[in-house]
Amino acid sequence: MDVRELTPDDLPAAWTLGRHAFGSAPTPPPHATTTPPGLTRYGAFDPTGQLLGKAVDLHHDQWWNGRPVTAADVAGVAVTPAARGRGVARALLTGLLRGAHDRGAAVSALFPTTSAPYRACGWEVAGALRTLDLPTAALPRHPPAPHLTVRDGGPADLPAVTDLYETVTRHRRGLLTRRGPLHDHPTDTLPTDGLTLVEHDGHLVGYATWDRGRGYGPDAVLTVDNALATTADAARELIRTLATWASVTPTLRLSVLDGDALTAHLPLEAFREHHRDTWMHRPVDITRAVTQRGWPTHAHGTVTFTLHDQLADWNTGTWRLDVAAGAAELHRTTTDTPLHLTVRGFAQLYTGTTDAETLRHAGQLHTTASADPRPLDLLAAGGPAHLHDYF
Numbered sequence: 001m002d003v004r005e006l007t008p009d010d011l012p013a014a015w016t017l018g019r020h021a022f023g024s025a026p027t028p029p030p031h032a033t034t035t036p037p038g039l040t041r042y043g044a045f046d047p048t049g050q051l052l053g054k055a056v057d058l059h060h061d062q063w064w065n066g067r068p069v070t071a072a073d074v075a076g077v078a079v080t081p082a083a084r085g086r087g088v089a090r091a092l093l094t095g096l097l098r099g100a101h102d103r104g105a106a107v108s109a110l111f112p113t114t115s116a117p118y119r120a121c122g123w124e125v126a127g128a129l130r131t132l133d134l135p136t137a138a139l140p141r142h143p144p145a146p147h148l149t150v151r152d153g154g155p156a157d158l159p160a161v162t163d164l165y166e167t168v169t170r171h172r173r174g175l176l177t178r179r180g181p182l183h184d185h186p187t188d189t190l191p192t193d194g195l196t197l198v199e200h201d202g203h204l205v206g207y208a209t210w211d212r213g214r215g216y217g218p219d220a221v222l223t224v225d226n227a228l229a230t231t232a233d234a235a236r237e238l239i240r241t242l243a244t245w246a247s248v249t250p251t252l253r254l255s256v257l258d259g260d261a262l263t264a265h266l267p268l269e270a271f272r273e274h275h276r277d278t279w280m281h282r283p284v285d286i287t288r289a290v291t292q293r294g295w296p297t298h299a300h301g302t303v304t305f306t307l308h309d310q311l312a313d314w315n316t317g318t319w320r321l322d323v324a325a326g327a328a329e330l331h332r333t334t335t336d337t338p339l340h341l342t343v344r345g346f347a348q349l350y351t352g353t354t355d356a357e358t359l360r361h362a363g364q365l366h367t368t369a370s371a372d373p374r375p376l377d378l379l380a381a382g383g384p385a386h387l388h389d390y391f
C-alpha cells in the first residue's frame with residue numbers, strides 16, 4: 001500500500017472514514033475538509049487509489065522539566081472495516097513516525113481506543129486523564145480573600161490565562177505547552193461558556209474555564225475544563241466561587257492536576273470517577289527526546305543500554321546516556337552492555353511510569369541473570385508524566 005500525506009482532494013473521503021469509525025455527525029465541521037496549520041494528515045491507499053486508513057500528526061510541544069519538547073501527537077487513526085487486520089494501521093504509523101522524524105519531532109503521545117495495535121508499534125501506556133465528579137455542596141466555603149479580586153473574563157484575557165497555565169505546568173512532565181497554531185483561539189470569542197479570573201493587584205493568580213450545561217435540577221452539571229492557581233489563596237478563592245453554583249448545578253465535573261494548588265484544598269475523598277482516558281507515549285527520536293527535555297538538577301550519572309525499535313530504526317543500537325547539571329546527552333557506543341531495552345520500556349522509563357527492575361519482570365528489559373538493571377532508573381529521573389488535554 002502507499003502511505004502519503006493527504007491532499008485537499010482526499011479530505012472528504014478521510015472524513016467519511018473517520019465518521020464511520022468514531023460515529024461522528026454526518027456533516028463535517030469546516031476544519032475537517034480544509035488543511036489548517038499545525039498538523040499533518042496521512043492516508044494509506046491501495047493500488048487503485050482507494051483510501052484504506054488515516055492518521056493525524058498533531059504538531060504539539062510538551063513541557064519536560066522547564067523545557068519544551070517537540071511532539072508528534074497522534075489522533076484520528078481509523079481503518080476502513082474491509083481492511084482491518086491487514087497491517088494498515090502499522091503502515092500508517094510507520095509513515096507518520098518517519099514524517100515526524102523528518103520534521104524534527106522527539107516524542108509522541110496518543111489516546112487509544114484499544115492499546116494492542118499501538119503497543120505493537122512501540123507506544124506504551126503511561127497514564128490516564130481522569131474526569132471526576134464531586135457534589136458541588138461538598139466544596140469548602142472559604143471566606144472571601146479581601147486582597148483578591150474575582151471577575152468574569154473575556155477573550156482579551158486569554159493570553160494571560162495561557163501565561164498562568166505555563167507558569168503552573170512548565171516544570172512538570174508531558175503537559176502540552178498550549179502554544180502554536182493548534183491552540184490559537186479567535187480573538188472575539190471564548191472557547192468555553194465562561195471564564196472566572198482571580199487577580200491580585202491586577203495580576204492573574206488563578207482561573208477556571210467552565211461550561212454550564214443544561215437545566216438546574218438534580219442532574220445538572222457544571223463542567224470545569226481547567227482550574228489552576230499559582231497561590232494557595234487564589235486556589236481557595238476559586239473553590240469558593242465554584243461552590244456558589246451548588247443551588248443550580250449539584251455536580252461539579254473537572255479534571256484535576258495531581259499535586260497542584262487546588263488539590264491541596266479540595267475534598268478529594270468525595271470525588272467519583274466519571275471517565276478515564278488512557279494515554280500512551282513513545283519516542284520518535286531518542287536523542288532529541290533526551291537532549292531537548294530538562295532533567296532534575298540532582299540527577300547525575302551514566303548508563304549504557306541497547307535499544308530495539310522495529311518501526312524507527314534510527315533509534316535502534318547501543319547508547320550511552322549521560323545526565324548532569326539539569327541536562328543530558330545520548331551517544332552511540334560500541335561498548336558491550338547486558339541491558340537490552342525495548343522501545344516500550346524506554347517510553348515507560350522516560351515518562352516515569354515504572355522502574356527498571358519492574359520492566360525486567362514485564363519482559364521489556366532483558367538482562368543477564370547477574371546484571372543490575374537499576375542504573376537505567378536514571379532515565380526515569382524527574383517523576384511521572386501527565387497529560388491534561390484530550391486530543
